[in-house]
Amino acid sequence: MNKKILIRFSFVFAVLFQLLLLFSFIYDKEDIINNGSEFKFMITKFKPSNLDGRNYICLNLKEEFISDEKIQIFDNLFVSIKENSDGFASITSISKERPVDTSDYVKAISFHSRYGTTNYMLPFNIFYFKEVYADEIKSIYKKCIKDSSKKVYALVSIKNGKGLLKDLFIDDVSIMDMIEK
């Protein structure tokens, strides 16, 4: 009898533990989206692809490399971000220590090094989209390649070193709105 109660108790504990972790994970993301500071990141090129049934657009954000010999591969980096005069985000400094003066910074990881310059990856360079929109997004992508004057940027919200991609804009119109038209 005692053992049965123990099993029931431990089952309830395990379920609650799992759900608690899940909701804290979701709450964390929602918190960044609702309360984080928003930035617009210029995108130099983007390309829709498909891997393992997941459709996504890989975004190449501007200035994703540094030439600093102290930084090695797989170092954790802190990238400070500031809004420039055009209204877009620009990177002010990159360091291995957490910046004290500003709260607008993102954690990044350096991953590739060649000829003294190191590439790093920001945590919001992939935009997942739904399977039904695959054809429309491909046609939009082809239009963007032909017309180079179009401004493509990603809306990102940042809080406590974590960044989340909210939406993708082409000439101030959300890509999802363009599709639904």
Added chain:
Amino acid sequence: MNVSELLKYDKIKPKDVKTSKSTFKDEKINTKEFKKFNSLVLIFSLLGTILIGSGLITISSINLDRFSKMLQLIIAFIPLIIAYVLCAYTLFIKNDSIIWRESVGVFIFFAFGYLISLISNLYHLSYDFSNISILCAIASLPFVYILKSSTASLIYLFIVSFPFDYSNLFILSSFRDEIIYSVLLLAILPNYYLLCKKRTNDVFLKIHHWVIPFTLVSFAILMSSNNSFMFIFLNLSLYSIFTYIGDSSYFKSNKIFNNSYKIIGCINTLSVVFMFTCKDSVEKLNIYDSKFSELISRSDFYYTILFFSIFIFLFIREFIKKKIQDINLLHYLSLAVICLTLIELSSNIFIVCTNILILAYSLIKIRDGFIKNNITRMNFGLICILILILVCLLDYDIDPIIKGITFLSFGLITLVTNYFIIKKIRYNE
């Protein structure tokens, strides 16, 4: 004594017969079934669970595209809720069935992993892969213990070691990662201990015996890959601990090929020592490059101290308990190499010393095998000498005639010794 005989001698009353008959029957079937399901039924049930899980996941992922974010989240929870219901059913009603427990354990991992990957899709999380898989592992850990499912614990081990080992981005880059990794590994060890205690002849237990040392080895190599001084200390002491575990009474009763700790410990110790018999690798490694003050600031220093102190403790314990010649030779070998690195020798003398050590080790093995009529042990020593000769021949420019003569004479020696030992065994019989 049969039930009818028991009735004859009035040992039981007629009304008890019905119940006692059924229990007798059940016992017979249970013992038979226990042997059967171990292999086939269990494998097929696991396969079925994996297929059902992935089928559910694909069906729901296709239909999810049409709904809003909130609804998608709610639908994503459905497999997890089904998993909870099945888990409750298993725990409260089918608690004795190993098949149920194993399959539900796998299903919970699947359901949770699906939910997490869907959430990461919704929020466009790009390279949060290691965080997500670690979250999945931590969240499902209590179920491994509650369901006592060894398949689930194998999946857990795989998930835990995967992001650190194989995805290029997350090689133990910071102290925090190392702490998380070691805590996650420590968390599964009690389950392993319980498995060892309970089931002596189980397939999953055998897989555990191989998987756990492999994860530890990969952890040690990843940790110390930046510093060769640490590499020698950490790896040699870890492998010596493995050989010690392999020599313990629990593993010694098994066959040598089931004794994973002994095999892994022996092969890895020898390969580390063989690395230092080669001229190129010693010069590349720069053992004395780093300063002591630098070493202390590194996190792998503490792990090295931990493993090294365990090794020394075990060695001293064996030294007091056993005779000097009864202690495993590999312990002496690794201790000698560690001592050699502590005394700062020039690289040439270092190579000569390691060569002599391995030569002595293999000669003792050959002699031991010859005296105790053990063909495997003797040939093992011969193979060690062969590898040593090959490394030397690769290292230095030697006349091809001399190379040929060494191989020829070595082959002759192998044939003659094997012939003599077989003759000796036959004579003794």
